[in-house]
Amino acid sequence: MNTLTEENYLKEIYKIAEEGDDYITTNDIARKINTKAASVTDMLRKLSAKKLIRYKKYYGVALTDRGKKIALSIIRRHRLWEMFLVKTLKFKWDEVHDVAEQLEHIRSEKLIQHMDEFLSFPKFDPHGDPIPDVNGKINFSKEKSIPLSEAKHDKNCEVTGVADHSVAFLQLLDKSGIAPGCKIKIKTMESYDKSLSLLLNGKKQLHISNQIAKNILVSNAERRNK
């Protein structure tokens, strides 16, 4: 059985690894966990002793299969709770993170199983991120999604998720009416700043900056030629 803190470390290590880095540094983790490098080192030695990570001093860290499985089960719990908060308790998608961060550590297999069933086995959370199954497998990924900033013009595409999960960004999208499931068609692009004029769900006119477009992920969209 792992402590709440150990669970958080495993989860964050997984998430950093997911961003592409093949070896993960002490400082990366310290930044994510919001703690000091020295504390991270201590925890890495502990997780290593438990064989949940492979750790080489001064070099870096990677999850073992056991560690990865635990990380995925925490992410599963987190994303199911987010889904519950948004769908059942009518939270807005920018309000769920901190609560889900607490709820993900509740220990009860049955709770998560029943929750999954109650929510009709959702495949994605409110931000469009895939929910791992009971075995920790991610069956539907955002792989085929691309940033809206790179999508072809004059062709409808569907919002599948976001690349930035910050409250500020989510609130902005919420205000504009953009959420996973929405249909977007790019009308024009201002070549000077790469900002986009859009049609949202076939009716609403919108203009968004390139920075925003880069953080909206869409599918059913061909990549525009460079």
Added chain:
Amino acid sequence: MNTLTEENYLKEIYKIAEEGDDYITTNDIARKINTKAASVTDMLRKLSAKKLIRYKKYYGVALTDRGKKIALSIIRRHRLWEMFLVKTLKFKWDEVHDVAEQLEHIRSEKLIQHMDEFLSFPKFDPHGDPIPDVNGKINFSKEKSIPLSEAKHDKNCEVTGVADHSVAFLQLLDKSGIAPGCKIKIKTMESYDKSLSLLLNGKKQLHISNQIAKNILVSNAERRNK
């Protein structure tokens, strides 16, 4: 802000006080929290410094108003979660305690507010215990309930709750089909061991020991003459 452990102490002190003891001893608490008396003493000094309890060495302990308010908010959270687990996630009433024990410490006003609303503001939890309102007030108590063992014969009464919350007892009731809301009529009492023959919901014949009857609480029942 109080730690999870502090919350548990406050909650247990409240529950012991509720059982009628006007002053609460270190050993009472140690038994409830499942810890050693020395640890309790440490915590009492801490809670006293925070003015959440009144504590006199070698004498005993009582909650202050602030302490009581916190205890009641934890009990509110616990009972709302139990309700959610039973009503929404289809847990049996003997399965909810341990999970609710964890969930009660999740910090989010909004979560509890929305949960309360989602459950249509229940007044009682699945065991028939009253759920304190947002202000920590208990509006409907089990005051008028009496043990089934003391109820008048040949007169329908309604199960309002239980006096024993142990898993064993709840499972036994579940097996017999007894739950809050059931109608019970006492047919006969075996004078030798005070066991009772009952009619459950007007149809099912049952025979239960005095020990069981003492732990089933019922209302709309006159007390039998001694």
Added chain:
DNA sequence: TAAATAATTTAGACTAATCTAAATTATTTA
């Protein structure tokens, strides 16, 4: 490639919560 800088680890300390064993206080009982 050697010096400067950055990243990481170690050493030692702190807090919260717990424990055991010893000391103290309260209560019971003979």
Added chain:
DNA sequence: TAAATAATTTAGATTAGTCTAAATTATTTA
């Protein structure tokens, strides 16, 4: 009411997680 017993508190230690400051290792740059 004095001795015996029970309850409680104190003293001192332990564990998990964290921290700062110093030492060590890696990387960059001149």
